Amino acid sequence: MSIVSPEKGWYSEPLDKEEKVWVAIALAWCLLTFFLMPVWHVVGKQNPSSESYRVDPVKFNEIATAFTEKYKVGEENGIPIVHPPAGSDVFVVAGGYQWRPILELEKGKEYRIHLSSLDFQHGFSLVSPKFVMNYMVLPGYDYVIKVTPTEAGTYSIICNEFCGMGHHIMIGKLIVK
Amino acid sequence: MAEQQGNGGFLHSLYENMYLLLVLGLVIPIVSYTVWGLVDFISEPQMDVDKYMSELKAAPAQAEAQPAAQPEQTKP
Incomplete structure (x- = not known):
């Protein structure tokens, strides 16, 4: 130039x-x-739905707690396992270096997963051998993703945004049956 | 400036001033993206907390519907 x-x-x-x-x-x-x-x-069918809402983290936690108590079917290392009805709204909370609860979903059924954080910014990274799906999780925002699991298995959810001293142990789980 | 050349117009006269282009190239994205972000931020709808709470109270519990599944799920 x-x-x-x-x-x-x-x-x-x-x-x-x-x-x-x-x-x-x-x-x-x-x-x-x-x-x-x-x-x-x-x-491509892999893009975010871009559906999000503003929400008080305390209120979101109340919903997630009610959801967890309603559909709890077990527990693993202190983290509740929930089996929500097919096609329903499900709620996952990030906070305290944990993803709560562990979701148990049915193969071939669509779910609306609501993600939010109680403390800091986190990264919801759903990991499988074939793909990785990443979503930003922010306190004060409800981020909705529509998911239809197509293969049974156990998938890991890791945090891919550095969130503090316990970032490396922030590993969740998603089960598809 | 452009009129002196006998052709072109206002935009052509802009193209001949590289420093003005530089300023416009910075100002226009900064202003437009900031306004876009603010509009997006302000127009974010509120989550319908009452709706989800009432749905969770109304829906039949999974634990009641599938009691046989409980022992399997408690395995670590």
Whole structure:
């Protein structure tokens, strides 16, 4: 890039043939990638739903606690395991270096997972051998993701946003049956 | 400036001032993204806490519906 302005009236110069071709290629590529964004949002089926709400962390914790008590079917290392009805709203709380509760979902059924944090910003990272799904979890916000598990198994949920001294032990679990 | 050349217009006169372009290139994204963020922030709807609480109170409990599943789930 030149440090001086171009000569006056430079835009009156006609474009070269090669220049026209390169501008056309660049424009076509821009348009292709631009329109691929909404297309992939539908076709890819892996994008966030972008559904979120403002919520008091205390209120969200009350809902999550009521949800956990309602559908609790067991416990693992002090973390409750819940088996919510297929197609229902489920609530996961991040806080105190834990993901609570452990969800037990049914294969092929759609769920609305509500994520929120009680303390700091966390990263909800659902890990499987085939893919990793990442979502931001913020205190004061309810982030909703629609999930339809397609393969049975036990999946790990790790925190991928450094949240403090216990960040490395913040490992949750999601079971699909 | 552009009129002296006999062609072009206001935008062409902008293109000839690289420092003005630099300022516009910084100011326009900063202002537009900040406004976009503020609109997004302000328009965030409130979660319907009462709706979920009433649903959780009304729905039949899973534990009551599937009591046989409990012993299996308690295994570590």
